[in-house]
Amino acid sequence: MKKILIVSYYWPPAGGPGVQRWLKFVKYLPDFGIEPHVYIPENPTYPLLDDKLLSEVSEETIIIKKSIFEPYGLASVFSKKKAKKISSGIISNQKKQSMLEKIMLWVRGNLFIPDARVFWVKPSVRYLKEYLSKHQIDTVITTGPPHSLHLIGLQLKKEININWITDFRDPWTTIGYHKQLKLSSWAAKKHKSLEKEVLNVCDAIIVTSETTKKEFEQLTNSPIEVITNGYDVEQINKKPLDAKFTLAHIGSFLSERNPHILWQVLSELTQENESFATHFELKLIGAVSNEVLESIEKYQLASFVNNLGYVSHEEALQEQRCSQVLLLIEIDSEETKCIIPGKLFEYMVSERPIVAIGPTETDVEKIIKATNTGTFFNYQDKEALKNQILTYFRMYVAHNLKSHPVGLQKYSRKSLTERLSKLLISNF
Secondary structure, three states: OEEEEEEOOOOOOEOOHHHHHHHHHHHHHHHHOEEEEEEEEOOOOOOOEOHHHHHHOOOOOEEEEEOOOOHHHHHHHHHHHHHHHHHOOOOOOHHHOOHHHHHHHHHHHHOOOOOOOHHHHHHHHHHHHHHHHHOOOOEEEEEEOOOHHHHHHHHHHHHHOOEEEEEEOOOOOOOHHHHHOOOOHHHHHHHHHHHHHHHHHOOEEEEOOHHHHHHHHOOOOOOEEEOOOOEOOOOOOOOOOOOOEEEEEEOOEOHHHOOHHHHHHHHHHHHHOHHHHHHEEEEEEOOEOHHHHHHHHHOOOHHHEEEEEOOOHHHHHHHHHHOOEEEEEOOOOHHHHHOOOOHHHHHHOOOOOEEEEOOOOOHHHHHHHHHOOEEEEOOOOHHHHHHHHHHHHHHHHOOOOOOOOOOOHHHEHHHHHHHHHHHHHHHO
8 A cells, every 4th residue: 555644734623625626525535545654744723723623533543743833822912813714814904903903914914924824844754754754755745835834845855755746725925815914025036936846846746626736837847736625525404594595605714815795785675576585595604703793784684694603514514405595705816717616516515506706717616507506796796796696695585595506526525536646656
């Protein structure tokens, strides 16, 4: 059986989307003749916790841990709430940032390059050189963000010439929040330089979207494989469909992801259509920024909100499958065209129609259309969005609201792991 080492920051009991990808790959890799060893921090500062995910880790999984120094722990002395928000990617609108938040963002962007987990690099390299030799492992996969983990692979490649694959769950310097880190020109150049070195020294690159592949092809000649996120076949206790006409957003609702077009449409529908107002509910599951909540209040929608807060992954899946319509919102920018949220694939198998809003010509739009799992709108499609929500409402009233997906099998976690295993076995 071929052995590989996976270097990951996020692992159960971490919650949120970052943990799902490699938790599922590790679950299925042994089925394809690969023994995964997983290297994770011993004392991480996770912004979200989901203890229920621990049950998904096989007892046969080989887990290696090494302690990590976490600057977010020091930052929490000044403001635990702000440190946690920044760590989880929730950054306030620039006009509403306090001086403390501005300072924390500047420190995060300029002193910790590429990120605050950079102090884990040197001790990890020292430890892993011996571990890889002892266990006769010649292939290492680093997954980011945090992208400092790629520096572990970079140094191991330089020192002992292992086979090294980088997995980019999100881009590095073009990710949406990067420009909010108040980077100096020196820091911006340093990020670019490290990104280019990682991309050109590694043996292969895995990305989650075609758009990211095209972006990286401008920076490197290293082979690039697209392996998206996906869905798993999970036994979830099914709840009955919501009695209300629920539009549910599941996951972090960031400040920059605030869809005024949607709030305008829903406000108009509740004022113009008495039946819609009677049945409508806006269900929010996960961390929601204050700016989003303030916008909902501004459009007189607060009375329709059911804010459940952060729930476990299992509960999130239950809520997906009992909601009437699922909302997928992305920031309206060039940088987010490559982002395919992991929850999209779970949405697609829920048999609930998706309403997605984002920039035009995105990977998300192409997938939704190809799989017949919902409708996609850009930020100028107000009337079309309004008509579609009204159409879904009429189908709800008629008790025939449901999606009819096609071609989902290739996005199953096991199918995706098979593709990964072929890459590992054929190339290394």
